[in-house]
Amino acid sequence: MIDVDGYRPNVGIVLLNGDGRLFWARRVSRDGWQFPQGGMRSDETPLEAMYRELQEETGLAPQHVEVLASTRGWLRYRLPSRYVRRHQRPTCIGQKQVWFLLRLVGGEQALRLDAGEKPEFDLWRWVDFWYPARHVVSFKRGVYERALRHFAPVVESLLSVQLGNLPPEPARDGGGDCAAA
Structure with missing residues (x-):
């Protein structure tokens, strides 16, 4: 399912443990690490898609988690051009996501x-x-930053901790990164 603008509806999952740390997973046969996420089916709400993806990717069922928050509206990122499958119709240029904490x-x-x-x-x-x-991965970075900024006050309140602001960007060694869209 791709919308008229070329974005695939998707959900992202930030899973928090009792110590305020986040679940971080490595993709099979790849070097990339990320949060659980996945596409929505046309007959699903974001919440339904989140529970399905949670079970498929982590084995967790609704009774294993408590939904603390979600983002309002869609957070979008564009795929780098090398990942866009231009021969497929409709063409998917990126993902639009609702994130859940x-x-x-x-x-x-x-x-x-x-x-x-x-x-x-x-x-x-x-x-x-x-x-x-x-x-x-660099093209998802902006969405991750926005989702975590949205969730930081919830986590701070829940755990009575001060997370501070997103740390500053580390110095680069001259290698280029794709800008987050």
Whole structure:
């Protein structure tokens, strides 16, 4: 399902543990790490799609999590031109996403990366709150930053911690990154 502007509706999942750390997973057979995310079906609400993707990618069911917040409206990113499949119609130029902040309410033993027919991740770990915004693939970085900024006050209030602002961009070594769209 691609909208008239060329964006695929999608959901993203930020999973928080009791220590305020976030679930971070490595894509199968790739070096890229990311949050769970996935496309919406035409007959699903964002919440329904989130629960389906959560189960497929992490093995977690609704009783394992508490929904703490979601973004309002869509957060969009464009794909780099090398990933756009121009021979397909309609052409998908990027993703538009509703993000959900979830808290793990059970133990980690419920996490199963092999729960879906075709696993998307092969490793996972807990990371500091702002870590994903600096370590996700560059074209998703802007969306990650916006989602985490939106969720930071919720996490600070819940855990009575001060996360601070998004850390400054690290110095670059001259290698170019794609700008986040």
